Amino acid sequence: MEYFVQQLINGVTLGSIYGLIAIGYTMVYGIVGMINFAHGDVFMVGSFVALIAFLLLVSLGMTAVPLALVVVLLVAMALTALYGWTVERVAYRPLRHSFRLAPLISAIGMSIVLQNYVQIAQGARVKPLPPLIQGGFTLISSPEFSVQLSNVQIIVVLTTLVVMVIFAWLVANTRLGRDMRACEQDLKMASLLGVDTDRTISLTFVLGAALAAVAGIMYLLYYGVVDFFIGFVAGVKAFTAAVLGGIGSLPGAMLGGLLIGLIETFWSAYFSVEYKDVAAFSILIVVLIFLPTGILGRPEIEKV
Amino acid sequence: MLYEPRAPSAAGIGLRSLRDIGGAFKSAALTALVALGLFSLLIGERTDQGPTGALVLTPRLEVLAILVAAAFVGGLVRALVLGRDTAAAGGLVPHAAREAAARIGGLAGPALLVFALATPLLFYHNRYLLDLAIQILTYVMLGWGLNIVVGLAGLLDLGYVAFYAVGAYSYALISHASGLSFWICLPVAGMLAACWGILLGFPVLRLRGDYLAIVTLAFGEIIRLVLINWQSLTGGPNGIAGIARPSFFGIPFSPGENGFANVFGLEFSPTHRVVFLFYLILALALLTNLVTVRLRRLPIGRAWEALREDEVACRSLGLNTTNVKLTAFAMGAMFAGFAGSFFATRQGFISPESFTFSESALVLAIVVLGGMGSQLGIVIAAVVMLGGFELFREFEQYRMLVFGLVMVAIMIFRPRGLVGTRVPSVFLAQRRAIAGDFVREGHG
Numbered sequence: 222m223e224y225f226v227q228q229l230i231n232g233v234t235l236g237s238i239y240g241l242i243a244i245g246y247t248m249v250y251g252i253v254g255m256i257n258f259a260h261g262d263v264f265m266v267g268s269f270v271a272l273i274a275f276l277l278l279v280s281l282g283m284t285a286v287p288l289a290l291v292v293v294l295l296v297a298m299a300l301t302a303l304y305g306w307t308v309e310r311v312a313y314r315p316l317r318h319s320f321r322l323a324p325l326i327s328a329i330g331m332s333i334v335l336q337n338y339v340q341i342a343q344g345a346r347v348k349p350l351p352p353l354i355q356g357g358f359t360l361i362s363s364p365e366f367s368v369q370l371s372n373v374q375i376i377v378v379l380t381t382l383v384v385m386v387i388f389a390w391l392v393a394n395t396r397l398g399r400d401m402r403a404c405e406q407d408l409k410m411a412s413l414l415g416v417d418t419d420r421t422i423s424l425t426f427v428l429g430a431a432l433a434a435v436a437g438i439m440y441l442l443y444y445g446v447v448d449f450f451i452g453f454v455a456g457v458k459a460f461t462a463a464v465l466g467g468i469g470s471l472p473g474a475m476l477g478g479l480l481i482g483l484i485e486t487f488w489s490a491y492f493s494v495e496y497k498d499v500a501a502f503s504i505l506i507v508v509l510i511f512l513p514t515g516i517l518g519r520p521e522i523e524k525v
Numbered sequence: 526m527l528y529e530p531r532a533p534s535a536a537g538i539g540l541r542s543l544r545d546i547g548g549a550f551k552s553a554a555l556t557a558l559v560a561l562g563l564f565s566l567l568i569g570e571r572t573d574q575g576p577t578g579a580l581v582l583t584p585r586l587e588v589l590a591i592l593v594a595a596a597f598v599g600g601l602v603r604a605l606v607l608g609r610d611t612a613a614a615g616g617l618v619p620h621a622a623r624e625a626a627a628r629i630g631g632l633a634g635p636a637l638l639v640f641a642l643a644t645p646l647l648f649y650h651n652r653y654l655l656d657l658a659i660q661i662l663t664y665v666m667l668g669w670g671l672n673i674v675v676g677l678a679g680l681l682d683l684g685y686v687a688f689y690a691v692g693a694y695s696y697a698l699i700s701h702a703s704g705l706s707f708w709i710c711l712p713v714a715g716m717l718a719a720c721w722g723i724l725l726g727f728p729v730l731r732l733r734g735d736y737l738a739i740v741t742l743a744f745g746e747i748i749r750l751v752l753i754n755w756q757s758l759t760g761g762p763n764g765i766a767g768i769a770r771p772s773f774f775g776i777p778f779s780p781g782e783n784g785f786a787n788v789f790g791l792e793f794s795p796t797h798r799v800v801f802l803f804y805l806i807l808a809l810a811l812l813t814n815l816v817t818v819r820l821r822r823l824p825i826g827r828a829w830e831a832l833r834e835d836e837v838a839c840r841s842l843g844l845n846t847t848n849v850k851l852t853a854f855a856m857g858a859m860f861a862g863f864a865g866s867f868f869a870t871r872q873g874f875i876s877p878e879s880f881t882f883s884e885s886a887l888v889l890a891i892v893v894l895g896g897m898g899s900q901l902g903i904v905i906a907a908v909v910m911l912g913g914f915e916l917f918r919e920f921e922q923y924r925m926l927v928f929g930l931v932m933v934a935i936m937i938f939r940p941r942g943l944v945g946t947r948v949p950s951v952f953l954a955q956r957r958a959i960a961g962d963f964v965r966e967g968h969g
Contacts, residue, residue, distance in 0.1 A: 256735045266567070273566040276582050296566075303562045315937045322681050323936045325735050326893055329683070329886055330932025337926040342567045348580060453882070457746070460739060495754040502743035502750075509736055510728045 236482025237381035241436035242459035243474035245429030251469035258328035261456015262335035267437030305430025467518020549604035556600030666810035670860030676898035678853035679833025684745025690880035692865025718862025726854035764876025896942030
């Protein structure tokens with residue numbers, strides 16, 4: 222029982238990170254109808270930017286961890302958003318009227334570019350960061366196993382919640398959010414009604430990248446190591462989460478992220494750690510076959 | 526559309542270009558600013574592990590400055606040179622030039638074939654070139670195999686390397702366990718790969734284009750992870766070593782009594798095996814090509830191409846789209862299996878390292894660069910890609926970066942690849958190549 226609760230806590234933490242990345246996939250798919258294959262690597266760039274920004278702050282003499290974290294969060298979100306914007310501008314916008322598979326192939330190219338760019342710029346070795354936030358609570362203590370809730374986990378889940386609430390408010394109540402929802406329903410009609418679709422699409426990428434940056438920082442805090450390859454697997458898992466929740470649906474992305482995080486954690490805890498990625502990939506296949514619209518998605522109607 | 530006629534007066538042009546230059550500088554400055562933002566932390570500071578194990582930062586401001594300056598110049602050039610009338614400049618190749626290109630293209634195939642056949646004779650003493658040629662031919666074969674799936678049937682397969690892996694491991698395991706010769710193991714490995722293609726294809730082929738792509742990617746990764754983790758069968762990350770080398774129809778390439786050299790009365794040379802491998806992969810690649818070209822004229826091949834153009838129309842006309850997709854998948858997988866067996870027997874050692882996603886991406890890039898559907902284009906693309914990799918060996922670090930950039934650039938500037946024409950399989954009176962731009966693929 223204690224073991225189960227512990228895994229539940231770990232799973233929710235991991236799921237929050239996946240959920241934040243999944244939102245980027247789901248928004249872009251909802252509006253442009255493409256899989257932004259480079260999004261996982263944007264997440265990786267976000268965690269690297271955060272790592273360097275933090276080291277820079279420390280070398281400049283800022284030692285108060287909470288203040289440093291806020292600064293790092295803002296810097297990483299801004300710079301990663303710039304990456305998201307650039308990727309869209311360079312690799313996707315020229316292809317908006319190209320043939321069906323062109324954006325996906327271009328996105329794969331962009332993903333390779335980002336990975337190798339970071340590898341060249343920062344080296345291929347794993348980058349460790351000493352734990353910034355220590356301590357935690359012991360929820361249940363028993364002789365065999367005591368359930369720990371660390372402060373990092375609390376921060377990850379709380380930050381995710383706050384960011385999600387802000388984001389949901391943004392989509393529901395602002396001009397930009399309304400434009401985004403309009404574009405999601407019908408891109409052409411939205412542009413006829415005076416929505417600047419290019420700008421809206423750009424901002425969608427910017428927002429998605431900023432959320433990925435938050436996920437990147439959370440990943441960095443939680444695991445304490447990053448390398449240039451984390452984006453690939455995390456990206457595929459987050460995409461799985463987006464599909465599982467129903468692509469195009471924002472609550473769905475969060476729900477899918479949580480589910481994927483829980484499944485992965487429980488699989489590692491009760492079956493085998495080696496095959497945890499196999500489990501995640503298999504879920505993707507199974508979901509796409511049996512539940513292609515996801516849990517909260519709308520069925521896609523094919524028009525001739 | 527309203528069209529503002531250009532005033533031909535000199536003063537007007539001068540004013541306009543002056544304003545152009547001002548605008549160009551502004552946009553270049555903006556580009557440089559974006560570059561500064563992008564590179565500020567990731568390039569401007571380098572993280573290294575210090576003596577205590579903690580990360581230390583080393584500023585690299587000079588590199589940052591160079592990159593930002595380069596972005597400024599690039600932005601300026603782009604705004605001044607490419608900024609105007611790009612629509613008129615690109616795309617409109619004169620008809621005569623296109624005709625001439627098509628005529629030369631018709632001769633290029635046979636010429637390349639003769640050259641390929643003569644390669645081992647021409648470069649008999651250049652082992653390095655022969656090895657490179659074998660590698661290129663392997664990718665040509667993989668490209669032709671994937672072309673059936675991507676180019677003809679229009680299904681984006683991002684896990685093609687999985688079938689390559691299945692072929693290689695099947696060959697290695699079967700030949701280890703049974704000691705059967707290459708010529709028996711090869712078709713078995715190909716068939717096993719085809720079975721995997723069907724096994725994967727059966728459930729997933731109902732999916733739409735990009736969902737299908739992601740599922741094939743996941744499948745490729747699953748195969749690789751299983752190969753790494755199933756230690757007892759596959760040897761895990763250490764792979765399988767000591768795979769049987771090919772023999773000349775039962776005669777081994779060894780210096781001994783019954784060796785190839787002795788039987789044919791030649792002096793023993795290790796190059797014999799390389800030459801044999803060269804002709805082997807050439808024959809396998811040509812088989813792939815032949816099957817593809819012939820199948821395109823059969824109903825099944827026509828169904829593939831029809832499916833690529835419009836899936837809904839296909840279904841309305843009574844084609845069983847699942848079966849059509851399945852055959853394309855199985856065909857492509859089978860040739861990947863053959864290529865995998867060849868890879869295993871050539872290397873004598875295989876490990877999961879050789880079957881990563883970047884390998885799939887490379888084969889896909891070859892097909893895309895080749896023009897998705899053009900057999901000749903794939904050959905050219907394979908030579909350009911792998912030859913380019915070899916030429917810039919010193920810059921190995923930047924190889925994949927450039928590779929990714931090339932992939933994006935092809936999609937933007939030449940989405941139809943190097944050979945951007947389509948020759949229809951079915952025609953009324955006259956077979957005429959048309960520019961790929963005129964072909965719009967439907968949703969499927």
